[in-house]
Amino acid sequence: MKLKAPSKQALLGTLLSTLLLGLAPIAQADPTPGYLSDYQYQVATVSTLEEAQSIMDLEVTETRLKSICANRAEVWTYMMNRKRGIQVGKVFIHFTQLGEADESKEWAYHVAPYIIVNGEEMVLDNGFGHFEGKPAAMKDWEKYFGKSENCVVLDPTHNPEHLALEQNNLPNDWVTPLTYKSGAARQYPTTFGICYIRKTFTLPT
Numbered sequence: 001m002k003l004k005a006p007s008k009q010a011l012l013g014t015l016l017s018t019l020l021l022g023l024a025p026i027a028q029a030d031p032t033p034g035y036l037s038d039y040q041y042q043v044a045t046v047s048t049l050e051e052a053q054s055i056m057d058l059e060v061t062e063t064r065l066k067s068i069c070a071n072r073a074e075v076w077t078y079m080m081n082r083k084r085g086i087q088v089g090k091v092f093i094h095f096t097q098l099g100e101a102d103e104s105k106e107w108a109y110h111v112a113p114y115i116i117v118n119g120e121e122m123v124l125d126n127g128f129g130h131f132e133g134k135p136a137a138m139k140d141w142e143k144y145f146g147k148s149e150n151c152v153v154l155d156p157t158h159n160p161e162h163l164a165l166e167q168n169n170l171p172n173d174w175v176t177p178l179t180y181k182s183g184a185a186r187q188y189p190t191t192f193g194i195c196y197i198r199k200t201f202t203l204p205t
Contacts, residue, residue, distance in 0.1 A: 033045070033116045033119050033120070033121065034089065034115075034116040034121065036089065036199055036200065036201065037157065038155075038156065038157040039200065039201060041087070041089075041201050042087065043087060043088060043089035043114065043115060043116055043199075043201065044086045044087045044088055044115055044116065045115070045116040045117075045119075046115060046116070046117055046118075047117075047118055048117070048118070049117055049122075049134075049135060051117075052115055052117045052122055052124065052135045053134065053135060055080055055084060055086055055088070055115065055124065056124040056126060056133070056134070056135055058076070058079055058080055058083055058084065059072075059076045059079075059113075059124065059126040060075070060076075060079075061126050061127075069109075069110050069111050069112065069127055070111055072112075072126075072127055073090050073111045073112055073113055073202075074090075074202055076113050076124070076126075077089075077090055077113045077201070077202040078202055080113065081202070086115070087201070088113045088114065088115045088124070088201075089113065089114050089115070089199055089200065089201045090111055090112070090113055090114070090199070090200050090201055090202060091111065091112060091113075091114045091121075091123060091138070091141075091197060091198070091199050091200075092109050092110070092111045092197070092198040092199075092200065093109060093110050093111075093141075093142060093145050093146050093151060093195055093196070093197055094108065094109045094195065094196040094197075094198065095108060095109060095110075095145075095146065095195060096193075096194050096195060096196075110145050112124060112125035112127065112141070113125075114138065114199075115135075117135065120137065120138075121137070121138035122135040122136065122137060122138065123135065123136045123137075123138055123141040125141060130144060142195070142197065145195075146194065146195030146197075147194065147195070148193070148194050148195050150193065151193060151194070151195035151196055151197045152193040152195070152196045152197065153196075153197045153198075153199075154166065154196055154197065154198045165196070166198075
């Protein structure tokens with residue numbers, strides 16, 4: 001039996017289908033919560049808020065009014081690792097002229113430890129009474145300090161513009177705001193957003 005050659009229309013249809021399949025997006029798994037790819041570091045995960053609370057309770061608060069957030073976060077994450085063997089992360093929120101309502105503050109950023117609770121990022125920030133000494137969802141912490149729920153999450157490993165921000169290598173047309181009192185430049189402009197999030201960690205020892 002002689003096979004009939006496929007028509008031009010059939011060939012075109014097959015070719016089009018092949019091209020469309022090639023253009024279809026490839027499904028990618030979500031990144032592991034708390035995995036910092038640029039550091040190859042996994043932030044600790046716990047199952048319950050009670051566990052997170054017990055870790056947060058290690059934070060010494062007596063020096064809150066005599067210390068800055070960077071010192072507290074460094075000591076707290078260090079002690080969590082030494083006393084409990086917990087590898088928590090640190091989350092920085094960088095303000096812009098739109099991201100901090102009280103411009104009389106000279107804050108350029110705030111930082112606190114964070115951990116993963118059942119797949120959700122929770123900040124352990126005992127430095128402010130607003131959170132009543134309890135773990136706070138990252139989005140709530142972000143909204144309180146950044147005045148936004150859409151802070152730009154910095155990814156300098158994969159985004160050259162984010163890397164320029166971290167290196168303070170800013171183009172001339174990126175005007176950084178000045179603090180109210182000292183006039184010192186705040187590093188992060190409103191180029192991409194009104195606040196920026198950077199996730200990092202304290203090296204365990």
